[in-house]
Amino acid sequence: MADPIPDQSGKLAIVTGANSGTGKEAARGLAGAGARVIMAVRTPAKGEDAKAEILTDHPGADIEVRSLDLADLTSVKDFTDSLIADDRPIDLLLNNAGVMMLPKRYETADGFEMQLGTNFFGPFALTLRLLPLLLKAEAPRVVTMSSGNQAPIDFDDLNWEKDYNANGAYGRSKLADLLFSRELARIAKARGWNLLSLGAHPGNASTSIFDNGKQYGDEPILAIRIAWRITPQHSAAAGAAPMLYAATRPDVVQAGYYGPRFNLVGKPAPAKVSKRGQDAQVAARLWAEAERLTGVSLPEA
Structure with missing residues (x-):
């Protein structure tokens, strides 16, 4: 069992991919700790079902479902525009949503490879568009999975236009997420922002992420699915715990990275950052490329 989540009363939290898996468990945890939670989901009907389930556990929770498709930059803009219109500071942004190991190469609405587009370019654009609201909060945090x-x-x-590889494409998108979290931390420090940017990973959590391909009529890659099933696992709630740790604990540090204590399973703890994840030059180049390809840039200093 993870430690109790500190009181989050008065805070506004956004959780992407909150209708299932680690996202739903993160939304459940934050709502139970008193935060107002916006569940950002691609399919609002599924989001409403998840909301109803959470409200069964926490009847007084303040939860709202809003539509967001990270594979479509127009949807990202519409979502962020609605929040900017609300003009309420955002305390927590949890970039959780993702797709995994799509057997074939698909493209997002904007022509990106689907895993890189959904897992990295979408969250990148989302975060940068929401920075003005995050920076209005007293102690904002961005946690990227x-x-x-x-x-x-x-x-x-x-x-991956030349030679698509399902595992490689997923792994690239996840390294991009880690590099993004660390580069945002560097920028926040350089600009004197009171914003913490942190990374997390879920270990081997038992979720439905391997079924992503079914929406395109594909079956998951059998060998990868078997390997995943026979590897030590923990629950979706345990997989969400490192993300919640990063989002709420007072002892986290700028650019920190958190995961299960035993890598695949266990209570949340500081995680080792890979050598590739520490490459500041690649992080800066990736950031510049993401700005160019998404058309979304940092707000003026």
Whole structure:
């Protein structure tokens, strides 16, 4: 069992992919700790079902479902525009949503490879668009979900147009997430922002993420699915715990990275950052490329 979540009363939290898996458990934890939670989901009907389930556990919780498709930058803009119109400071942004190991190469609405687009470019644009509201909060935090599976960034074929590999594409998107969290931390420090940017990974959590391909009519890659099933696992709630630790604990540090204590399973603890994840030059180049490709840039200093 993870330690209790500190009181989050008065805080506004946004959790992407909150209708299932680690996202739903993170939303449940934050709502139970008193935060107002916006569940940002691609399918609002599924979000409403998850909301009803959470309200069964926490009848007084303040939860709202809003539509967000991270594979469509227009949807990201519409979502962020609605929050900017509300003009309420955002205390916590949990970049949790993701797709995994799609057997074939698919593209987002904007022409990105689907895993990189959903897992990295979408959250990148979302975070940068929400920075003005995050910086209005007293002690804002952005937590971006990475993974123990990380693959190199190939800037010559960033979107896998030459030779697609399902595992490599997922690993690249997750290394991009870790690099993004660390580069945002560096920028926050350089600009004197009171914003913590942190990374997390869920270990081997029992969720439905391997079924992502079914929405395109594909079956998950059998060998990968079998390997996942026979590897030590923990629950979706345990997988969400490192993300919640990063989002709420007072002892976290800027650019910190958190995961299960025993890597695949266990209570949340500081995690080792891979050598690739520490490459500041690649992080800066990836950030510049993401700004160019998404058309979304940092707000003026």
